Amino acid sequence: MEDGQRVTIREVRCIRCGTAYAVTEWPRGCPRCFEEGRPSAVAPALDLSVIDPAALKETWTTAGRGMWRFHHLLPVPVEDAVSLEEGGTPLLRLRTLEDEFGIGALWVKDERRNPTGSFKDRFFSVCLSRARSQGAEVVAIASSGNGGASAAAYAAAAGITCVVITTPSIAPAWRAAIAMTGARLVAARSGAERWKLLQTGVEALNWYPLTNYVTPPVGSNWYGIQGYKTIAYEIAMSLDWDVPDWVVVPTSRGDGLFGIWRGFVELAELGLTRSVPRMVAAERFPSLTVALQQGLDYPPTVESEPTQAVSIGNDTATYQSLHTLRASQGVAVACSDADMRAGVRALGREGIFAELSAAASIAAVKGLVERGLADRSARIVAVVTASGLTDPGAALGDAEPLEPIPPTVDALRAAVLG
Numbered sequence: 365m366e367d368g369q370r371v372t373i374r375e376v377r378c379i380r381c382g383t384a385y386a387v388t389e390w391p392r393g394c395p396r397c398f399e400e401g402r403p404s405a406v407a408p409a410l411d412l413s414v415i416d417p418a419a420l421k422e423t424w425t426t427a428g429r430g431m432w433r434f435h436h437l438l439p440v441p442v443e444d445a446v447s448l449e450e451g452g453t454p455l456l457r458l459r460t461l462e463d464e465f466g467i468g469a470l471w472v473k474d475e476r477r478n479p480t481g482s483f484k485d486r487f488f489s490v491c492l493s494r495a496r497s498q499g500a501e502v503v504a505i506a507s508s509g510n511g512g513a514s515a516a517a518y519a520a521a522a523g524i525t526c527v528v529i530t531t532p533s534i535a536p537a538w539r540a541a542i543a544m545t546g547a548r549l550v551a552a553r554s555g556a557e558r559w560k561l562l563q564t565g566v567e568a569l570n571w572y573p574l575t576n577y578v579t580p581p582v583g584s585n586w587y588g589i590q591g592y593k594t595i596a597y598e599i600a601m602s603l604d605w606d607v608p609d610w611v612v613v614p615t616s617r618g619d620g621l622f623g624i625w626r627g628f629v630e631l632a633e634l635g636l637t638r639s640v641p642r643m644v645a646a647e648r649f650p651s652l653t654v655a656l657q658q659g660l661d662y663p664p665t666v667e668s669e670p671t672q673a674v675s676i677g678n679d680t681a682t683y684q685s686l687h688t689l690r691a692s693q694g695v696a697v698a699c700s701d702a703d704m705r706a707g708v709r710a711l712g713r714e715g716i717f718a719e720l721s722a723a724a725s726i727a728a729v730k731g732l733v734e735r736g737l738a739d740r741s742a743r744i745v746a747v748v749t750a751s752g753l754t755d756p757g758a759a760l761g762d763a764e765p766l767e768p769i770p771p772t773v774d775a776l777r778a779a780v781l782g
Contacts, residue, residue, distance in 0.1 A: 592623025618685030
């Protein structure tokens with residue numbers, strides 16, 4: 365396959381109502397659904413007829429390990445790519461947890477290996493590539509975590525000013541990562557006001573928006589979401605062009621959930637795989653759970669409480685998430701902070717230190733088993749979206765402080781053996 369050959373995008377279409385629009389950013393999603401008070405993201409309609417599947421498979425197999433080897437199906441030309449060598453993360457078999465949960469096969473897609481420690485790097489590589497190609501002078505994001513750190517890194521690589529609108533409670537590791545890459549940190553009084561500030565910057569100051577600022581939420585920049593498709597491509601390649609039964613993704617706005625699912629759909633449409641996995645949204649608060657249980661046509665705002673799982677700590681899901689679960693015959697699993705801490709510990713026993721929110725995928729695997737949806741025949745991939753080093757305090761929770769001991773054999777024996 366010629367290196368310059370890539371898919372064409374004819375138009376973008378609303379995920380909810382199907383209305384077609386010209387190919388541009390659409391930060392509010394579909395105008396029609398927005399006016400109805402039911403915001404919905406748009407997604408590109410790809411012309412896959414220009415792709416030779418056999419040649420594509422051979423090219424991908426022999427190309428390098430990074431995400432941009434898949435540029436043939438990405439919405440930005442590879443010559444415009446802003447990259448820090450993201451992607452190419454390993455798929456790790458967790459045999460101990462397989463036995464513990466009683467399932468046939470369990471893998472972790474270890475997204476901690478990305479440049480800033482999270483799967484968001486795939487999103488922002490594509491998004492900043494698009495922003496730079498469009499001549500954006502300032503990009504902006506509302507984030508109190510991984511998104512802000514990743515956006516700041518890729519904006520620095522692109523040579524573009526980045527504004528990260530956060531809250532005063534942002535964890536020190538994320539604050540340092542954002543500040544040290546030169547982004548402008550702005551603190552809002554609350555999580556909700558971050559969106560209002562971002563909207564003001566976009567509409568009054570002509571900032572290029574990277575994330576959602578709509579209420580109810582619509583999801584982030586659709587160009588960036590296309591970057592998440594590469595997770596699906598890598599999973600399929602790692603499994604010799606097979607797909608698992610279930611793919612579990614920590615979910616808040618559902619950018620990753622939707623993007624990964626679309627990647628699997630494209631592989632099936634090209635004939636490179638025979639099926640599409642069922643998707644699982646591992647959510648903190650049960651917005652999608654309620655929508656599925658009650659047959660709602662839109663995710664509701666649900667009761668919430670303080671949580672340390674800030675990366676998935678929103679109380680309202682998006683239509684794109686609900687659509688993904690229904691289209692893939694998937695499910696949602698709500699996870700408490702305690703469930704996720706158990707997931708952190710379980711992954712830790714396998715040598716993997718995950719962020720609290722990222723461990724929701726393992727908590728949700730346990731939930732599948734408890735609901736009778738996964739057994740010894742099940743093959744599951746759990747996406748670990750971020751490193752525990754980004755917010756170690758959340759993983760520790762209420763751990764007891766370390767107490768120093770005297771340098772004696774008895775004290776050492778007691779400390780180690782109990």
